[in-house]
Amino acid sequence: MKTQEKVIMSNDILNLSIKRRTLITAGFTLGALQFARPLVRIAAAVEKKYGPGATDSQIKIGNIMPYSGPVSAYAVIGKTETAFFQMINDDGGINGRKIAFISYDDAYSPPKTFEQARKLVEDDNVLLIFNSLGTPTNTAIRTYMNEKKVPQLFVASGATKWNDPRHFPWTMGWQPSYQTESRIYAKYILKEKPDAKIAILYQNDDYGKDYVKGLKDGLGAKAASMVVGEQSYETTEPLVDSEVVRLRSTGADVFFNVTTPKFAAQAITKVFDLGWRPLHILNNVSASIGSVMKPAGFEHAQGIVSATYLKDASDQQWKNDADMKAWNAFMDKYIPGGDKNDLNYIYGYSVARTMAEVLKQCDDDLTRENVMAQAANLKNYQPGLLLPGIAINTSQADFSPLDQLQLMRFVGQTWQLFGNVISGQVEG
Numbered sequence: 412m413k414t415q416e417k418v419i420m421s422n423d424i425l426n427l428s429i430k431r432r433t434l435i436t437a438g439f440t441l442g443a444l445q446f447a448r449p450l451v452r453i454a455a456a457v458e459k460k461y462g463p464g465a466t467d468s469q470i471k472i473g474n475i476m477p478y479s480g481p482v483s484a485y486a487v488i489g490k491t492e493t494a495f496f497q498m499i500n501d502d503g504g505i506n507g508r509k510i511a512f513i514s515y516d517d518a519y520s521p522p523k524t525f526e527q528a529r530k531l532v533e534d535d536n537v538l539l540i541f542n543s544l545g546t547p548t549n550t551a552i553r554t555y556m557n558e559k560k561v562p563q564l565f566v567a568s569g570a571t572k573w574n575d576p577r578h579f580p581w582t583m584g585w586q587p588s589y590q591t592e593s594r595i596y597a598k599y600i601l602k603e604k605p606d607a608k609i610a611i612l613y614q615n616d617d618y619g620k621d622y623v624k625g626l627k628d629g630l631g632a633k634a635a636s637m638v639v640g641e642q643s644y645e646t647t648e649p650l651v652d653s654e655v656v657r658l659r660s661t662g663a664d665v666f667f668n669v670t671t672p673k674f675a676a677q678a679i680t681k682v683f684d685l686g687w688r689p690l691h692i693l694n695n696v697s698a699s700i701g702s703v704m705k706p707a708g709f710e711h712a713q714g715i716v717s718a719t720y721l722k723d724a725s726d727q728q729w730k731n732d733a734d735m736k737a738w739n740a741f742m743d744k745y746i747p748g749g750d751k752n753d754l755n756y757i758y759g760y761s762v763a764r765t766m767a768e769v770l771k772q773c774d775d776d777l778t779r780e781n782v783m784a785q786a787a788n789l790k791n792y793q794p795g796l797l798l799p800g801i802a803i804n805t806s807q808a809d810f811s812p813l814d815q816l817q818l819m820r821f822v823g824q825t826w827q828l829f830g831n832v833i834s835g836q837v838e839g
Contacts, residue, residue: 458775464511464538465777470504470770471511472496473531475543480518481646484672484702485544487749488567489514491759492542494745495767505770508777513537519544519646521551528552532561539564539782542585542762546570546618549582557581562782564769565762565812569696570621574811576787581779583786583810585762587720589618589694590625591814595718595833596692597629599818600637600665604690608639610663612654612678614670615643622669622694639663644674655681665690672697676707683711691715695816700725700825701753709824717826718816718833721761722796724751725825734795757796764794765803765812800832 464471476489496510504510513535515527524543531537539562543549546568553572556563557579565585566573569592573584600607611626613619623641627634640661642654651674658666659682666689668678675697682691691714697703698717722729729735738760742749749756770777772785789812792803803812815834819826 460776460778460781462538462778462780462782463536466508468508469511470508470777471513471535471537472766473528473535473537473540474512474514475517475524475527475531475540475548476514477519477544477548478516480520481673482519482545482671484699485567485755487702487753487755488542488544488759491746491749491756492763495741495760495763498741498745499767505767506774517543517545517548519548521547524548525551525555528555532556532559538562538777538779541565541766542567542759544568546621547616549573550617553579553582560779562779562786564782564786565766567762568618570617571625572617574809576808576810581783583783583805583812585765585812586758587695587813587816588625588811589621590628591811591834592695592718592816593622593625594629595816595818596667596716597626598833599716600690600692601630601633604665607637607665607690608661608663609637609665609667610640610642610658610661610689611638611667612642612644612651612658612670613667614674615645619643619669622667626667644670646671651677652681656685659685659687663689665692668693668697670694670697672699672702675703679703679707679715680711683708693717695719698819698826699752699754701750702755704821704824705752712821713823715821716818717821718818719754719826719828720798720801720813720816721754721757722798723754723826724757726828738796761794761796765789765792768792768794798828798832 474489474492476486477483478486493512493514496512499505500509513531517523517527528540531540542565544567549566549568553563560581563582565583569586569589571588571590573582611623613623630637640658640663642658644651644654655678666682668675668691670678675693693715695718698719704712722735742751769782769785773781787805787807789803789805798817801815805812815832817828817832818830819828
C-alpha cells in the first residue's frame with residue numbers, strides 16, 4: 412500500500428486538485444464573522460476534560476470526502492471546510508484551541524470509507540468525524556462509529572436514517588432529510604398538477620430510494636396511480652441517457668430527477684434534447700448553478716423546480732445581506748477563484764460554522780460525550796446563510812437539525828424563490 416501523503420493546506424495551494432488518499436491538515440477562524448465571542452473565564456474554572464484529539468492547544472477533527480470518483484463535484488465542500496477552519500485558526504481558534512482538520516479521499520467507495528474512518532479513529536486519534544459525504548459511504552461506517560462511541564457528526568447526506576438517536580446515538584445528520592424534501596415536492600404536485608403522471612429517475616442506493624419513498628409517502632393513496640415510471644441508475648454508469656428515454660416513453664408530464672451533479676446535468680440536457688417538457692423537479696443536492704445548471708446549459712434548465720434552505724449567492728436579494736457579505740469576504744480571501752455560483756461552497760461554510768458553534772459550546776469539556784450532548788442542544792441556531800424563517804434545532808430525541816425548505820424555480824441564470832417556507836415533517 413502506498414504511504415499516505417500528508418499535505419498542509421495553505422492559502423497558496425487551496426486551488427490545487429486534491430489527490431486520492433491525501434491527508435489535509437488545516438485550521439481556520441471567523442474574524443469577519445465575529446463568531447468567536449470573547450470567553451470570560453471565572454477564577455474557579457471547571458476542570459478541563461479531554462477526549463482523544465483534544466488538548467489545551469488543539470482539536471483534531473476528521474473528515475472523509477469524494478475528492479475523486481463519480482461524485483467528485485462535492486469535493487469543494489471539503490475544500491471549503493478546510494478553508495473555514497484555517498480562518499478560525501487565523502483568528503485564534505475556538506476557545507483558544509486551533510483546529511487540525513484531517514480530510515481523506517474515499518472516491519465515494521464504501522469499503523474505502525471504512526478504511527479511512529478506521530485510520531482517522533485508530534491512527535490519527537481524532538475527537539470526531541465531521542460531515543463525511545454520502546449515504547452509502549456513511550452507512551458503511553455508522554455501526555463502527557457507534558461501537559467505538561465516536562461522534563459521526565453532521566453527516567453530509569439527507570438520509571432519514573441519521574435521525575435515530577435511540578439506536579445510533581453517535582450519528583447525526585445536518586441538512587433536511589431527503590424524505591422531508593420529497594414530501595414538500597409531493598405537496599406541490601398535488602396542488603399544481605393533481606392528475607399528474609410522474610416519472611422518477613433515481614440513484615440505486617439508499618440516497619435515491621429515500622427520495623422515492625418520501626415522494627410516495629407524500630402522495631399518499633394517489634401514489635399508485637400517479638407514478639407511471641421509475642428508472643434507477645448506478646454511479647458506475649457513464650450516462651443516464653437511456654434511462655431518461657425510457658421514462659419519456661411513459662407519457663409522464665412530471666419528471667422527478669433524483670441524481671447527483673454529474674448525472675443531473677446529463678438528465679437536464681437529455682430531457683431538453685428529446686423535446687420532452689414535463690414539470691421538471693430536481694432534488695436539492697444537485698441544485699448548484701455552478702456544478703449542474705451551467706454545465707447542463709442554462710437554456711436547457713428553464714423552469715426547473717427545486718427546494719432549498721440556503722441563501723444563493725447569485726440571488727440579488729441577498730446582495731446587501733451582512734452574512735452574505737461575510738461569506739464573500741471569506742471566499743475572496745481563502746478560496747480566491749472559487750465559483751460563487753456553486754452552492755456547495757455555501758453548504759460547506761454553513762455546516763462548518765455549525766460545527767464550530769458546537770465546539771464553542773463544549774468550552775473546556777472536549778470529551779466525545781459532551782460533543783454529542785452539545786450537538787443535541789442547538790436552539791434556534793442560525794449559522795448565517797439559512798433562509799429567513801429557517802433555523803437549526805436539536806434535542807436528545809431529535810437528531811434532525813433542519814426540516815424546512817422553500818421552493819424555487821430556475822429562471823434565466825438563477826433560482827427564484829417562491830411560496831412560503833414549508834415543513835416536510837410527517838404530521839400527527
